[in-house]
């Protein structure tokens with residue numbers, strides 16, 4: 001509570017380095033134990049200088065949400081209950097909360113109510129889980145039983161992605177035995193959206209089992225692939241379509257923004273995060289698969305002592321023993337309600353527009369992207385000045401934005417992802433940036 005109380009005033013970037021913190025907590029493991037209350041007090045006292053103001057309203061780096069109060073308290077309950085939530089037979093309360101959270105989320109996002117929802121650690125593992133399911137399914141459709149015969153002699157799976165996909169897609173492919181040179185890359189436009197005519201041309205050359213990976217919410221620009229155009233092209237060519245919507249999928253929950261995800265529901269699998277736009281604590285992502293039978297085929301485990309109750313968490317994720325990380329998602333959804341989720345997403349977009357307008361009004365600052373959603377990217381006249389501005393802002397302490405490379409130029413990225421951000425936070429950040437931009 002003390003830490004949360006400091007968020008409005010503390011420098012958002014930490015004052016201590018990793019080395020400082022290693023000294024604070026380090027030394028050899030003491031022989032003797034310590035009273036649990038003292039352990040926690042020692043940790044809390046030492047931690048402060050190395051903590052980042054991530055749960056506050058002016059952390060705009062990467063794509064990182066804050067934590068809604070109900071979700072934070074629910075997360076404490078998850079630890080106190082200590083329910084190993086792999087199977088409904090063992091832990092009915094947490095599995096029920098997760099199952100309902102999954103159904104609510106499918107409903108909010110306009111996805112098929114019968115889809116399987118696996119709560120995993122984040123977007124990376126959600127992409128991995130969905131793509132592992134996809135690989136299994138497309139091989140099965142071409143007559144290859146992956147579970148029985150393995151990958152080594154299997155028909156090559158064509159893995160088609162957009163030029164501006166997230167790095168976690170290639171990493172998921174690597175885990176799945178798909179090499180970098182095997183990934184087929186389709187051209188993207190200036191905002192990072194896959195070009196439909198380029199996909200059409202690419203798929204004419206692809207034979208055999210096929211996975212097409214699309215994106216809802218490009219991490220720099222916030223742009224959305226034109227799903228209504230792309231998914232039918234992929235399906236006409238027999239592909240499994242996966243959508244990485246780590247933060248963008250939530251646009252579908254807003255009547256004002258759901259035009260961005262038009263066509264979304266036709267895909268075969270979707271990955272998203274709850275710890276970004278939904279603002280639950282780390283960690284919580286969701287792997288969603290249209291046909292639960294495909295999830296079961298890829299993930300159901302054996303074991304004479306395991307009891308099956310229909311669709312258990314261990315049927316739809318790579319985990320066996322697992323934390324009930326979907327419970328905070330239930331609390332976040334219940335606390336916001338349908339209208340509250342829409343209002344949250346709308347607010348993030350409005351803050352992004354206000355930030356972009358304010359930045360564009362500063363002499364020497366250029367906003368680089370079309371601000372359609374929650375991402376604002378900007379730069380100064382040169383790469384060096386752009387990088388220096390980011391570093392100066394971290395040192396100044398008001399807010400955090402993080403740097404990136406976009407189309408060969410240095411930029412700063414500002415991601416609106418926190419429920420805690422207010423119009424005043426946007427103003428304070430703009431004032432700080434104004435004071436730091438060279439005249």
Ligand SMILES: *Cc1c(COP(=O)(O)O)cnc(C)c1O
Pocket residue numbers: 063121122123124125166168217218219244245246247273285
């Ligand atoms: C954040 C992000 C991921 C990875 O999600 P983690 O929660 O960090 O594992 C994947 N794709 C996109 C588009 C993202 O923004």
